[in-house]
Amino acid sequence: MLTVDFDKLGVLPGQRVLDLGCGAGRHAFELYRRGLRVVAFDHDEAELDDVAAMFAAMEQQGEVPAGAEATTVRGDALELPFPAESFDHVIASEILEHIPADDRAMRELVRVLKPGGRVSVTVPSYFPERVCWALSEAYHNVEGGHVRIYRRGELLDRLRAAGLRPVHHHHAHALHSPYWWLKCAVGVNRTEHPLTGLYHRMLVWDMLRAPWVTRSLERALNPVLGKSLVTYLYKPAGVAVA
Helix, strand or coil, rough: CCCCCCCCCCCCCCCEEEECCCCHHHHHHHHCCCCCEEEEEEEEHHHHHHHHHHHHHHCCCCCCCCCCEEEEEEEEEEEECCCCCCCEEEEECCCCCHHHCHHHHHHHHEEEEEEEEEEEEEEEEEHHHHHHHCCCCCCCCCCCCCCCCCCCCHHHHHHHCCCCEEEEEECCCCCCCHHHHHHHHHHCCCCHHHHHHHHHHHHHHHHHCCHHHHHHHHHHHHHHCEEEEEEEEEECCCCCCC
């Protein structure tokens, strides 16, 4: 399930892309398939081991074109171990809401981005996330959990202050919002509840089959109920490197 629209981001084969806070690697895998040079970056060593194993399996199965590269790097988003202006694009999907010093992370991703390069930052949308917080403290009050809820204007203002310029935004994954509301209502750690189990099976069916009825419904609901806010920005020439 991809959150970032790579066509809107403007990625091209051969470009170098940083997937900042890659998690399980969903965006990194698709970038690799598209022929980019991908760096999957995260703090979680176990997840990076799984991502590296998938990269190797994709190469062995012939799923990636010639010239594509993929590697994993473990580190801290507040001190990225990369030279300034070393990436054509940066993806930061569902990571900033986890970082107390998010302004430092924003400045770091700008530092490693080339002038003219584009960034996609995604965070939980304000209204669906606010409902989750209201229904369950356990949803966010855990180690490594969400520490804030962004309003769109606030997020864009902070990214502007870091040196980026907004280009476009949209919302995604509206069908996932009710699922998380259900989980928060019945208990986020209750894995066997029949309501959440049934809804989860529907989501898996939708992701695997992509039927027109659910795809059309989600497109219609995304502006209001989209679980994720997806922003696209670029770094103008002349932005000072901190």
